[in-house]
Amino acid sequence: MTGVPKWRELLLFDFDLRQTLLTLPAILFGLCFHEFSHGYAAYKLGDPTPKEQGRLTLNPLTHVDPIGFLLLLIAHFGWAKPVQINPEAFKHPKRDEILVALAGPAANLLTAFVFAVLVKLAIDLRWYAIPTYGAPLMTILIYFIQINLVLAFFNLLPFPPLDGSHLFMVLLPDRWQSLKWNLYRYGSLFLLVIILLQYYTPIHLLQPLSAAVQAVYKGFFQLLGVR
Template sequence: MDKLDLYEMLLRVPPLLFALTVHEYAHAWMAWRCGDPTAKHQGRLTLNPLVHLDLIGAICLLFAPFGWAKPVPVNPYNFRNPRRDDILVSLAGVAANLGTAIVVALLLHALSALGILPASAAGRALWIMAFVLLSISVGLAIFNLIPVPPLDGSHVLANMLPWDKRAAYERAAPVFSVVLLALIVTGAVDVILNPPHAFILHLLGF
């Protein structure tokens, strides 16, 4: 690894931690708002990135447009409306990442329109980190929408299925998880995620 590669990787670390933290905090906050204090009691209702960090998921985000953090503990029996609230909690992280991406995109476009472009090395580094945050946030949102356990999309799909179909889906969950792992290891998941990732970045003007 040359110095440029190492420099670019180091620039990915702060936005990576921010995107993961926002995602998991959103899960914890929404669960708490829906009546489940489990995450709060376990110290997960915090913006401290070290609390949410999953080493393997973070390493994936360093090298690919997807990754994950340590899952937030949720007890659906505490929800006021279990099906609805589980969907809300599952989508909260995705919404937080997409919201982050939109805010960063608007900020970068506004700075460009005002002619405020990075002139120093520090300014260029901040600009790069902002775009990396934008890209990682979009990647996290898309990846987590995949309806395969333990990703957020699996909770959304399970709660939308009739009870008999949901039971069959949950029985097949281990198989789906193995397939997902194989896609990650082989890099095939990149082929699946890159088109929607590029499409959303295009919608945001990048």
């Protein structure tokens, strides 16, 4: 059908992040809010380390990891500089470490939903029809949803430096120390191999993750009545 704004195509989950400049606000905010949330959760649970290291901020220079940021731009999966914590400062170390690890993905899920609400409002108010900047504005709002969902789900994978590795280490029995050591030693390399296989070979090990992101993305708009 002719005359359909480009943002409607994005609502069908066009996962191609080719418009790099339009994705930058979402990438930077998603990474920084993710790490800030880790730090804030740790601080509230009794660990002063994130505050002492200046991580309770949304300043991108504090949180951005160059490799993770570059991969997020070109491969659509990435990470920020991990927030350091001291589990010994927690009253309930295992429980609190799990809460801290989940705080980052939870922050990204919350961000994605808030921007889904903004997209719903923008559609109702026909912001996409505003001359000059209506379509780019809609694209930026949609990228905020997509990128934050990617950050939330991708970070749950059990490989360093992702949050899922912390969950895995806490839940893994202490008698499996050798597995923990090997994961810390080789996990990052294995993660990089998975990403490269995803985009440069027919082997798509991250397909379930992409399907989960897409399902939640569509679920947000179904919940908000966007068709």
